[in-house]
Every structure is written in C-alpha cells, then in structure tokens.
Amino acid sequence: MDSIIFRQYKPGDEQQLVSLWNEVLTKDPITSKRFRNLVLLDANFDPEGMKLAFEGDKLIGCVYAIRRLLPMVSTELETDNGWIPFFFVASEYRQREVGSQLLKQASQFLREQGRKKVFFASYAPNYIVPGIDAANYPAGAEFLRKNGFMIQYSAVAMDKSLVDYELLEDIKVLKQQRIEEGYTFEQAKDADLVELIRFSTQVFNADWGRAIRERLLQGLAMEQILIARANGELIGFCLYGGYEGIRERFGPFGVHPSQQGKGIGKILLHDCLKNMRSHALHNAWFLWTGETSSAGHLYKKAGFEITRRFDIMFKNLF
Known part of the structure; x- marks a missing residue:
C-alpha cells in the first residue's frame, strides 16, 4: 500500500478513467463522450467526491461519490443523502484494500457534507445502472456487503424484440x-x-x-x-x-x-x-422497474424479458 497514492480527480485523468472503467466494468462499457456528459458535465459533479488511486502514474481504482448541488425540483436538495454511482478497481489490486480505502475516503467526503446515508447507485439524473448487478459483478456485490451496504430493494431491466x-x-x-x-x-x-x-x-x-x-x-x-x-x-x-x-x-x-x-x-x-x-x-429496452410491480407484470404480458437484475443498496454514514 505504501507505493499507492490516493487523491481526488484532476483534469487530465479522463482517458485513464474511461480506459480502466472499460477494462473492469465489462458489461457496462462507456465512451469518453458519455463519461463527459454523465459525469463531468453533471451540475452536481464535485472533483472532491471522485476518489482515485494510482501506482506511479497508473490509475488503479476509483470510487465516485456525489451529493445534490442542484435541486431536482423546487428547492429540495436531499441534504441527508449521498450516492456512489460507480466504482472500479483493477483486478490485480483487489486484494490490497485499494477499494476499501477509496470507499472510506468517499464516505468521509459525504460525511463532511452532512450526509447521513449513501446509496449505490440510484442517483438521478445521471445514473449508469440503478444498482449492483450481482450476477455479472459478484466481487462488486461482495465488496459492498463487506463494507456495510444493505439491499433496500431490487429492480430488473427488460428488453423486447420488435422485429x-x-x-x-x-x-x-x-x-x-x-x-x-x-x-x-x-x-x-x-x-x-x-x-x-x-x-x-x-x-x-x-x-x-x-x-x-x-x-x-x-x-x-x-x-x-x-x-x-x-x-x-x-x-x-x-x-x-x-x-x-x-x-x-x-x-x-x-x-x-x-x-x-x-x-x-x-x-x-x-x-x-x-x-x-x-x-x-428493432428493440425496446429499459433499465429499471420492479419485477412484481404492476408495470413489471404489464411488460411481461407485452413480451418483455428480464435481461438483468440490480440491487439498490444503502449504508448509514453515522
């Protein structure tokens, strides 16, 4: 761990962030344009909330924390809540507590902003996925559980061929x-x-x-x-x-x-x-509904099929 440096995001990190993202989050690849639009240009983006780990000049991990700076409606800023929309660590560093250290720093950032609870990953407006896909990212799900996150509810993504x-x-x-x-x-x-x-x-x-x-x-x-x-x-x-x-x-x-x-x-x-x-x-798809909700039943009757499952998780910070 002595050779690993932890710091917040700095301009110029974008290429390595996108590259490591695509190396680790293989079911949810991203382009530089989408990263720019969904993260850097988000009105709630704060560089202090993006915690990064480097070995030398090489990026090896990221945990991104965010809180609301711009109200979604009226003046509501959800001042008790923070979110972690994504995290990733290079596979060869996962046994060196890199992710845990990044998560501690991200959680501390949210505490310093007065947040009492953190969610993975039900952040709006710019969520990538609604929660952890435990089937495709079992190590990620275990990491959240190990660090005190609990399942609040689950959601499914569905697709339907229109051919x-x-x-x-x-x-x-x-x-x-x-x-x-x-x-x-x-x-x-x-x-x-x-x-x-x-x-x-x-x-x-x-x-x-x-x-x-x-x-x-x-x-x-x-x-x-x-x-x-x-x-x-x-x-x-x-x-x-x-x-x-x-x-x-x-x-x-x-x-x-x-x-x-x-x-x-x-x-x-x-x-x-x-x-x-x-x-x-040729296709219709969406990311988020309750499998047993009225909408979920309607989609199934219309021929939609479940393609992914997500657990929306949370952790109390105090």
Whole structure:
C-alpha cells in the first residue's frame, strides 16, 4: 500500500478513467463522450467526491461519490443523502484494500457534507445502472456487503424484440372501447407540454419531468411522446428516447393511479411499441422497474424479458 497514492480527480485523468472503467466494468462499457456528459458535465459533479488511486502514474481504482448541488425540483436538495454511482478497481489490486480505502475516503467526503446515508447507485439524473448487478459483478456485490451496504430493494431491466411486432386485435378493440367512453390517445403537442411535465413530476418522479424537458430541448421529436386523456384531463403518457437520446430506450411511462386497471397503460405501451417499429427500431429496452410491480407484470404480458437484475443498496454514514 505504501507505493499507492490516493487523491481526488484532476483534469487530465479522463482517458485513464474511461480506459480502466472499460477494462473492469465489462458489461457496462462507456465512451469518453458519455463519461463527459454523465459525469463531468453533471451540475452536481464535485472533483472532491471522485476518489482515485494510482501506482506511479497508473490509475488503479476509483470510487465516485456525489451529493445534490442542484435541486431536482423546487428547492429540495436531499441534504441527508449521498450516492456512489460507480466504482472500479483493477483486478490485480483487489486484494490490497485499494477499494476499501477509496470507499472510506468517499464516505468521509459525504460525511463532511452532512450526509447521513449513501446509496449505490440510484442517483438521478445521471445514473449508469440503478444498482449492483450481482450476477455479472459478484466481487462488486461482495465488496459492498463487506463494507456495510444493505439491499433496500431490487429492480430488473427488460428488453423486447420488435422485429416481428404487430399491434394485436384485442388491443385495437380495447382502445376503441375506451375512446367510446371518452378517453383520447394522441401524440403530444406543444399545448400539452406544461401539463405533461407537471404531471410526470408531481404524480411520479421529478427525474421524469426533467428528462422530458431536457430531451425536448435537445431535439426529442414530439411524435415520440404519446399522451392519454379522460374527458380532457391528462391521465397518462408514454415515450421513447427520453434518456441520452437513445431511441430504443423506452420510457418514462406512467398512468395516474386512479386510472389503473382500465388498460390505459396497455394501450399506451402498445401504441408506443408500434410507433417505435414504424420508425424501423428493432428493440425496446429499459433499465429499471420492479419485477412484481404492476408495470413489471404489464411488460411481461407485452413480451418483455428480464435481461438483468440490480440491487439498490444503502449504508448509514453515522
């Protein structure tokens, strides 16, 4: 350990960070552009929270800690919480307590900022994965457990091939039935946007409203957003391409709890999948839902298959 130097991020470390990331996190490779966009240009990025280990000039490990500097909505800064969105250590150094030392330093950084709890890795807006994928990174899962992290809940990622997708007749019948009852299903228009962003933020998640707003500013096509109304009132929405401009990435997607059980989500989901297929997309995927949630059941019935599992973990800092 005497030959290993620990310090925070400095400009110029980016190439080694991306290189070691791709060497270690083989199921989640990243490009320099994505690293720049998701980490360095994040409004919450603080160089002091990115703890690095070097042997000589060679980067051998990283643990990244972050806290909210910019509120997701209103003035809420979640002042009790911090996050570790990612960590990695070169395989040949994992028995030398490099990761543990980096984690101690990252945790101390969060404590000094008054944080009482740290999560892996449910950070918004720029999470890479929602939690630890224990199947693909067993050593990483063991490292978190060894250092006091506990599972808060689990999530699954799902994918669906659209190559043979067709809108089934029963969906068409259900949609027509709901239309006759006063529901409408349309592509979003400018007149819908203020209400849509408020609805997604207040009923579901502030990150959803942020994602919709930012992607529209960055060129998301209005035809990629579908909305549902009941007698004129917005009750649901569905879109694709809402994160990082990846068109095959599905979501966000939600229906007001008071309207669930009526097939509104099913209609929006299948209309969106049809839209995606019409634009020659071959796959739909997303990173995060509860396997046994109502959304999880809906996705399974629509032919989505679980492709990864994640454990969202936390640790109390005091």
